[in-house]
Amino acid sequence: MGTRRILVTGFEPFGPHESNPSQEVTLGLEGLHVVADPNGGVGIEIEITPRILTVDRFGAIETAEALYSGEKWDAILHMGLCESCVLPRLEQRAQNCVNMRIPDNGGRMLKDTLVDEKGDIGCWIDLEMWDKNHFSSDYDISFDAGTFVCNETYYHTLHALQSQLHKPIPPPCLFLHIPLAKRFDVKAASQFALECIGAMLGSPQSPVVEVVAALIRDDAGNVLLAQREDDLTWEFPGGKCEKDENWAVAMERELSEELELCVEAIRIIGTWEHFRDNKLLRIHLIACTKPLEQPSIDPEVHRKVMWYDPLKLDDLNWTGRDGEMMEYIAKYNSVPC
Numbered sequence: 001m002g003t004r005r006i007l008v009t010g011f012e013p014f015g016p017h018e019s020n021p022s023q024e025v026t027l028g029l030e031g032l033h034v035v036a037d038p039n040g041g042v043g044i045e046i047e048i049t050p051r052i053l054t055v056d057r058f059g060a061i062e063t064a065e066a067l068y069s070g071e072k073w074d075a076i077l078h079m080g081l082c083e084s085c086v087l088p089r090l091e092q093r094a095q096n097c098v099n100m101r102i103p104d105n106g107g108r109m110l111k112d113t114l115v116d117e118k119g120d121i122g123c124w125i126d127l128e129m130w131d132k133n134h135f136s137s138d139y140d141i142s143f144d145a146g147t148f149v150c151n152e153t154y155y156h157t158l159h160a161l162q163s164q165l166h167k168p169i170p171p172p173c174l175f176l177h178i179p180l181a182k183r184f185d186v187k188a189a190s191q192f193a194l195e196c197i198g199a200m201l202g203s204p205q206s207p208v209v210e211v212v213a214a215l216i217r218d219d220a221g222n223v224l225l226a227q228r229e230d231d232l233t234w235e236f237p238g239g240k241c242e243k244d245e246n247w248a249v250a251m252e253r254e255l256s257e258e259l260e261l262c263v264e265a266i267r268i269i270g271t272w273e274h275f276r277d278n279k280l281l282r283i284h285l286i287a288c289t290k291p292l293e294q295p296s297i298d299p300e301v302h303r304k305v306m307w308y309d310p311l312k313l314d315d316l317n318w319t320g321r322d323g324e325m326m327e328y329i330a331k332y333n334s335v336p337c
């Protein structure tokens, strides 16, 4: 497969901190490494390009702008300091919210501000599926990357990656928050960062099927669900990406084929992995625009559709992990800021 090119970023010091461990870790990782593949014997050769970001608006958009201008990496690992953390923290979601307790290094002091007009964006790695035994340290998985420059950076980068026409899905990108050096030393953090890159690039244990599922809401916030014809379980409408088909294109095609709905795929909410028939289904939940027409049902696929209030979380017979996906929406995908 050749050497994979990885962008690793850290931040300069900010606020009361004279140093930032994410900067030291990033600079120390420059160059070639072989990282372990958690699912296979062979090591993965990588070459790390380190970049130190400023703790301001320019730092927050630097990586996104590099992507828009055509730079490409096989994976991106952003790192930043988390003052209150005891363990490294993997961020599953970037929130569409900036709310600063202290000014950033550019003097901005934003309160309850949206990053843009869209909503939260999820990382398309299902971190719950990582095996903690492959890591030299315990870690936390978080759904709250804060409301400062780290979260803002993650938001812009995920947004840039997911809005480009990768086939079928964009390269992995993760934000790793690391504790203060007195709680978790730089050597341990460097080792941990390399293990994360190994897990991001690792080969899956089974053949992978990329699946897209639509999050479509009506004006009242209800979510469109469809009942499968075969086992009468309820699911987010969608289906498999065809070979080399971009996930947004697949989403729009599936909705048009199954429900005759004309919608636009807007952003990725998150990814849930699920084993079925010896295959690993990677289900990407994608927020779509509201359709102007009512769904018309393809009886080969679905029996009926309904608009479901996620906050009620009524008991339904769910397909695969769709019930968990709905819980996630109820918890994290209501109103921004």
Ligand code: PCA
Pocket (backbone or CB within 6 Å): 011, 014, 020, 022, 055, 079, 080, 081, 082, 146, 147, 148, 149, 150, 151
């Ligand atoms: N941590 C801050 C910004 C830069 C950093 O290293 C944060 O968590 O937002």
